[in-house]
Amino acid sequence: MQNNLSVIVLDKNENSREVIKGYLQDIGFISDVKLFDDYLKGYEEIKAAGDNCIVLMDISSEEDEDVRNIAEKIKLCTPRLVISSSDYSTNTIIKALRAGAKEFLPKPILKEDLIRVLSQMASINPEQEFSQAKIITVYSNKGGIGKTTIAVNLASELAKVTKVKVALVDLNLQLGDVSTFLNLNPTFDVNYVIKNMLDKEEDVFLKAFEKYKETSLYVLSDPSYIEQSGSMTPQMITNLFKALRKVFTYIVVDMSSNIDANSLKILDCSDWIIFTTIVNIPAIRNAQRCLNLFRSRKYPGDKVKIIINRYMDNDEIKVDDIENTLGEKIYWKIPNNYFTIMEALNKGNTVAEINASSNVANSFREFASKVSDDIIEQEVIQYRV
Ligand SMILES: Nc1ncnc2c1ncn2[C@@H]1O[C@H](COP(=O)(O)OP(=O)(O)O)[C@@H](O)[C@H]1O
Ligand SMILES: [Mg+2]
Incomplete structure (x- = not known):
């Protein structure tokens, strides 16, 4: 004291x-x-x-x-x-x-x-003091499900809705494409930051990120050369998260669908996992397996949020069926909208920049508000107990 x-x-x-x-x-x-x-x-x-x-x-x-x-x-x-x-x-x-x-x-x-x-x-020890930062990782054990699309649009909407500093970190160390999704040409990458920047003052540390236009979104990209990705270790991930928590309120992480020591470290250290699936039998079977893995790691009940991407009202499989199969509630559904999503990807923009009134842009905005409200609510509940 x-x-x-x-x-x-x-x-x-x-x-x-x-x-x-x-x-x-x-x-x-x-x-x-x-x-x-x-x-x-x-x-x-x-x-x-x-x-x-x-x-x-x-x-x-x-x-x-x-x-x-x-x-x-x-x-x-x-x-x-x-x-x-x-x-x-x-x-x-x-x-x-x-x-x-x-x-x-x-x-x-x-x-x-x-x-x-x-x-x-x-x-409080100011030296060790971390903000109430939350690490929100978008994950699926299948590729091509929409993880990067969701990470990018969730992070940019969180920045818009909350106005606080949001980091978007690409930890898909071999196939990262966050910078392509946002048409950025980053000067620094995750590897460089881990090796050289973690002990820097906030203003210097922030310079390692690409600020996205006039928003409070800061992007940290994956290494440009695949050879560099092999040098990452779970300890480095812990160190990176510790430094990020000091500076940002929300840290949105995109990652690969592999399960290895690094990805388990990312998942273990996350406050929230936005676990993404689509509506078809193989994807849901995969989701079941992955949820079992999360259960075996004893994650707290409110850590994993299940999201359905590319949702269509006329899907043959209904939300109730999925909830019954998975034994969990669906947290959010993002509609299928091939044209808006493709245009955003091709132009390197967020979906809100392409068409702010489209169903997907609305869905991402409401999703970000719900995420930030629910996170705050969790804090209030802890506080009231
Ligand atoms: N809600 C959606 N509606 C239509 N297409 C989508 C949607 N979400 C993602 N996609 C498309 O699915 C493909 C895979 O998305 P991506 O975000 O790269 O997935 P992942 O990161 O899981 O591999 C991309 O072509 C993307 O445009
Ligand atoms: Mg991806």
């Missing part, structure tokens, strides 16, 4: 500022308390204190946009951000966590809650 921490309180309500100050007297690990009703002035103080401060920000009367903006800045200075509000509906808690708060406190704040939460903040 760190000592000599300062607490910086951003709160428009004078009474509440004073109450908090009163609660914080004589707490061993806190060296001083500074109160601000002007959040920008408070931010200057936070910048100066860096990760030696805990920020307690009240958002009871703040606009959502302002909360996001200031939290984004604070997070660059310190991971120790606590948000409070007199509105403690699930929506507000989600908003706070989404903005990057480590904890949420309902108002009026109780002394024992405040001390408990501040002790937690003091135990």
Whole structure:
């Protein structure tokens, strides 16, 4: 636990500022308390204190946009951000966590809650502090199912919907084609980044990625030469994920359909597996085998999400049949749309850029919103328990 921490309180309500100050007297690990009703002035103080401060920000009367903006800045200075509000509906808690708060406190704040939460903040080691990043891997044990199409469009929609930094990482080390799907000419590749960039500061590390147009999507491509792919090890994958988690909120991974030591490492380390299948008997049989593998690895129940790609309403096999066969619920269906998908692929664009109102573009947008909402919801549930 760190000592000599300062607490910086951003709160428009004078009474509440004073109450908090009163609660914080004589707490061993806190060296001083500074109160601000002007959040920008408070931010200057936070910048100066860096990760030696805990920020307690009240958002009871703040606009959502302002909360996001200031939290984004604070997070660059310190991971120790606590948000409070007199509105403690699930929506507000989600908003706070989404903005990057480590904890949420309902108002009026109780002394024992405040001390408990501040002790937690003091135990955070900023050196080891990773954001609430999630690794979302798109996988199928069959090729040509649509993994890359889904990884690319899910990642770009996640960036659009959430506005936070999203990485799209091509770990299909021999046949990667993410850069082709997005018409990028990357300067660096995964191998180079693993060997040379993992210990770099955030701004240098980010330069290894291709930023996709004016979005918050950052792409890391596979090595250009097949010979280089053989040098990857499971330990390198662990190291890469650790570095990615520090910088990005969502990390979408595309990978090959092989099962080997590297792919098992990727799957084990992922928070979510978007397990993709299509509607035909051989694909579903394969899916069954793969789900058995996941069960044998004791993945938690909510880690694997089953997606049907190229879905058609008039398919002979119905969703119910698939759910009965697999013994699992289908999480999402992406419609079949040969022309939009092919045009996107040929032009090196996302499907939304080709036709934003097409059924597949709509499906990817709603899919990304659902993924981000469900991830946040998981956090809230953990938080409430
Ligand atoms: N929803 C879809 N509708 C129509 N065609 C699709 C759809 N998803 C993928 N495809 C096509 O299927 C083929 C394989 O997709 P790809 O993403 O490369 O699969 P994988 O990465 O699993 O090998 C590509 O030609 C792609 O255009
Ligand atoms: Mg692929």
